[in-house]
Amino acid sequence: MGARHPGPEVDRRPPDRAPRLDRPVRPARRDRRRGLRPGGREGARLTRRLRGRGCRAGGRAAPGRLLAEWRAGRQALEKALRAAPAGTRFPWYGPPMSVASMATGRLMETWAHGQDIADALRVTRPATDRLRHVARIGVRARDFAFGVRGLTPPEEEFRVELTAPSGEVWSYGPEVAAQRVTGPALDFCLLVTQRANRVDLAVRAEGLDADRWLDIAQAFAGPPGTGRAPKGPAE
Template identity: 75%
Template sequence: MPDPSAVAVFADLREEGRELDSLVGELPAVDWARPTPASGWTLAHQIAHLHWTDRASLLSLTDPDGFGQLVQEALKAPDSFVDEGAAEGAALPPAELLARWRDGRAALDAALAAAPADARFPWYGPPMKANSMAGARLMETWAHGQDVADALGVLRTPTARLRHVARIGVRARDYAYAVRGLPAPAAEFRVELLAPDGGGPWTYGPPDAGQRVTGPALDFCLLVTQRAHRDDLALTATGPDADRWLDIAQAFAGPAGPGRAPQNGPQDAPQDGPR
């Protein structure tokens, strides 16, 4: 019988893709050239990047040798392969890019559903199970969807699907330190987040932890995907280690990103990984 938690994240990934599709599916071609908050990336770059990463995920699930070739190509240009992949897709006519992204999402959905539950599949970091890969794809889809929504001036309603993003953000705590060459705190943190639907809270870590982060789940997800500066978010850190974490947190793999500037501050710098 399928793992209910895996089935849930697969369904949530499909819904996250549909929500973003509803923002871009009927746009005129000229709007695909709109700049987004990610420096140098248009709306087309955002969708192209998602398509590129969906294709990499599909190869990981169905063609490990083919995925290995992608990794070798990335190693040749570790500082530019993300931008190059996005630029290649963004150069396509918008209708073609949209069709490819839709087809890729459908193929990935089928491959995730067919994947053995306990199998681990190669990735740019540690190998992942299918449900973890789906959670990572949801995180990226939501984060890049936020850039698209911001570019279009659309205010999205946060949903319970953010629990997948929040969980990755918490689990990636030590990675944020490691990628910056910093030692991670030895003790676990307590994270308490107010669910977007008014339920919750979503809690992580021991209740008696001395280092704590509290606030809305949406704000935490915006922080760990580096879609907003902490100064613009209603997050509270208790303890110096928790306070430091909020300055460097990132849910995505890859080099440390500079994050977003505070609102009305200077434009953010180019970065690798999810922008």
């Protein structure tokens, strides 16, 4: 996780409005002088418009039909990714995405929005080591989280050590790094997808920059997220 890592290769649209991968997709338009800035007003307006359109369409659909469409979309995505020749890059918001980045980006979004559903239903999902994909995006998106807020990313790398559900330790960055982030992988993933407030999680930082990162961590593209409020005593 160096100081010059690119931002996360994930789109800023909700999954229900994502481009279909079984047909050609044109990249987003860009202003030649300014580019398509992740925190720009145009991008924020587009996100809100598409999110509202997708929510309305999904809300009108019968539950069985909606579930069938989700499953069909998942199968189409898997088929397109498996069939893609080596070196293929899919057009997307931001830079074109490799097959691996497209897959892990969609895993991250599906997991994060699945957490929204679990929270709404007040159920607990069992965590598995497949969270490694979400954790890696969160680590790589460190500089993006600073940049999207107009902050200069730290020059030095951090050491990140996360304990997986299986007990394995996932490590990123040099062992000798002065600044460190440690904690359960599940908590880290909830933090970087902004599905839980930092005060409710067991992720810890050593160093001022690492501590600041945990306050603004964001694995998804788009404008700065508002995050979640701390849980109340009864929650």
